[in-house]
Each structure stands twice: as structure tokens, then as C-alpha cells.
Amino acid sequence: MFKVFWVSDIDGKKMWSEHEGGHVDTHEEREHEIDVEIREERDHETDIGQIALDILDCPDSLVVVAPVAGVDPSDVDIALSRNILTISGNRGQLPIYLDAKRMLVEECFYGAFSRSVILPENLAFDKIKATIEHNVIMIEIPKLTLISKTIKIWN
Numbered sequence: 001m002f003k004v005f006w007v008s009d010i011d012g013k014k015m016w017s018e019h020e021g022g023h024v025d026t027h028e029e030r031e032h033e034i035d036v037e038i039r040e041e042r043d044h045e046t047d048i049g050q051i052a053l054d055i056l057d058c059p060d061s062l063v064v065v066a067p068v069a070g071v072d073p074s075d076v077d078i079a080l081s082r083n084i085l086t087i088s089g090n091r092g093q094l095p096i097y098l099d100a101k102r103m104l105v106e107e108c109f110y111g112a113f114s115r116s117v118i119l120p121e122n123l124a125f126d127k128i129k130a131t132i133e134h135n136v137i138m139i140e141i142p143k144l145t146l147i148s149k150t151i152k153i154w155n
Helices: none
Strands: 002-004 014-016 019-021 054-057 061-067 076-081 084-091 111-118 129-133 136-142
Touching: 061 084, 076 136, 084 136
Parallel strands: none
Antiparallel strands: 002 019, 054 061, 061 136, 076 084, 084 111, 129 136
16 A cells, blocks of 8 residues: 655646555646556565675774675685775575564575675785684785885985
8 A cells, every 4th residue: 555645746736636545546647657666575586685894994904804694605705806895695595484484573684695895005905815713704905015215315
């Protein structure tokens, strides 16, 4: 069920009146009408989730921390293209979900996920390393060391 409220055109003429139910009462032309499709269920196959992550600025490196509970480490891809880091993978749904008659609360995301972040360019991307411990991915990228030096000019 939906509700349409008074809508007017540029001249202030009423186009539709408030109405509850499956149709809309028209008072004038319907040329400005917009069709809206309301779906009860989500299309899970096209949903791409995003995992949460933290980015820590440590003295010698930048560390990306991403919890991936319920994800097999072999199902996680970490890619670096220029200075864009992408973490993607797939979290499989547990078999118990097939036995449930309905879901009372749905907060966990299952299926494909992807998360991209733009990193600063002052990092040693060739020395990047990733580890996983207790279902938490840690990606460490050392900072470039810029040398400061004073040069004396000789005559």
C-alpha cells in the first residue's frame, strides 16, 4: 500500500489528490506521472556488500584492518592498482539458513563483497604485505622515507 499526496505543477494546479490504495485519482493531465515499482523482496544476486575497514596511520606504515568473519581466506582477493586498494571476496551463507521458516532480524550480509579505498601516494606499494589472524585481515604498507639533506654551494 502506498500514499500519494497533493502534487502540483509549476502553475500551482493540482495534479493528483491524496489517495490510499492501488491507484491514483487524477484531476488533470498525467504527463508528469512517474511509475514506481515496489518490490517486497531484494534481488540478492545483484547485491554487492561492503566490508567495514579501518585505516591506521602508524609512524612507519599505513595499516588497513578489515574484519572478515565467516570468510575463508582463500575466498578473499586483495588487489592494488596504482594507489587504489580493493578487497573483495564472498561470504557463504551457513546451511542453517535453509532450515529457517523466516528471518526475524536480518543484519548479517552474505554473498559477494568488495571495498576499494584510495591510498596516499607516499607509500612503498612494492613492499605491501597482508596477513590474516582471528578473521581479521591486516594489510601493511610501509611509508616512503624521504631524505632531508642540506647541500652547500661551493665557489
